[in-house]
Amino acid sequence: MSLPRRVHIMDVGPRDGLQNEKQVIDTAVKVELIARLGAAGLKRIEATSFVSPKWVPQMGDNVEVMARIERLPGVIYPVLTPNLKGFEAALAAGATHVGVFTAASESFNRKNINCSIDESLTRFEPVMAAAREHGIEVRGYVSCVLGCPYEGAIDPEAVADVSARLIDMGCADIGLGDTIGTGTPGKTQAMLAAVTRRVPIERLVGHYHDTYGQALANIYASLEMGMSRFDASVGGLGGCPYAKGATGNVATEDVVYMLNGLGIENGIDLDALVDTAAWISAQLGRPPASRVARAVLAKRTQGDGHVG
Ligand code: HMG
Ligand code: MG
Secondary structure, three states: OOOOOEOEEEEOHHHHHOOOOOOOOOHHHHHHHHHHHHHOOOOEEOOEEOOOOOOOHHHOOHHHHHHHOOOOOOOEOOEEOOOHHHHHHHHHOOOOEEEEEEEOOHHHHHHHHOOOHHHHHHHHHHHHHHHHHHOOEEEEEEEOOOOEOOOEOOOHHHHHHHHHHHHHHOOOEEEEEEOOOOOOHHHHHHHHHHHHOOOOHHHEEEEEEOOOOOHHHHHHHHHHOOOOEEEEEHHHOOOOOOOOOOOOEOEHHHHHHHHHHHOOEOOOOHHHHHHHHHHHHHHHOOOOOOHHHHHHHHHHHOOOOOOO
16 A cells, blocks of 8 residues: 655635635635645645525625636646626626536435526536636535435445536546545545546545544545545635535635645645634634644643644
């Protein structure tokens, strides 16, 4: 068994992290969060989503966020788009990478985007065509890959099927969402075994929420299967408004700490990331959820601060 030498992380904090926050967050805070993540070395930062503001009011300032972020060279700023309307708005706002999203669970898909899985794929067809025309790269997200809040267990073959259909439609890669964080390492590997029979591991991205504290273990299990791309959220922010009780994504700093310990290159400055976790958590009026951020911050106040 050999683990990947290098891992690429997208920070989804500004989108997945903030979309579930009840309090209105200033656009300036979102823009600064994105800038801080770029300065910490993140090369891929999910900036916002172009969904209905009636469904997710927090993302209603998407155009302004895209207009105000300073785009660093070599950094990409993907956004989520559920349909052509969202795609067109994202394109006009300067997005170069978008994500479409569906699920391996019919019930969850209905709650999240108000249509069946088949209908969602039909809605993506014009998005894929427009994306091809404009040279925009599309990632396909599949939610509920390790469990659904409405249906419980999900068949790995259902995950494989939706993933393969998204690839056939032209998605560059597939984000595998453990939306409610119920997965465990054995289940993660069984799911990946099914999906990799249809889609190569190089095109799969782990997007694991940490609701049950399993996300890091699931990432390790995925590394063992050869996966080298993951989504994570600074400070462990996040949750899905249509998955009751679901908490944040795995914290980016927890992932980076583990990768550093494994000697896996990731290009992220852990100290700057912890600073960012502390800063955004203060903006939201609570301590960072992540164990690594709390440990590093506690160590700093004891005078033996930086972790390098
Ligand atoms: P709908 O009500 O079925 O849509 O919602 P519709 O086409 O009938 O349109 C209804 C209204 O919405 C119309 O406006 C449209 O113009 C408007 P009205 O005439 O009533 O004034 N509309 C839009 N407005 C702005 N942007 C758009 C858009 N589309 C329609 N793109 C829809 C369908 C998909 C729009 C809605 O269900 C929606 O916005 N859902 C988004 C839900 C969401 O953002 N969920 C969280 C993100 S996914 C996630 O977190 C999971 C992930 O992290 C992976 C994981 O963890 O598993 C990715
Ligand atoms: Mg998510």
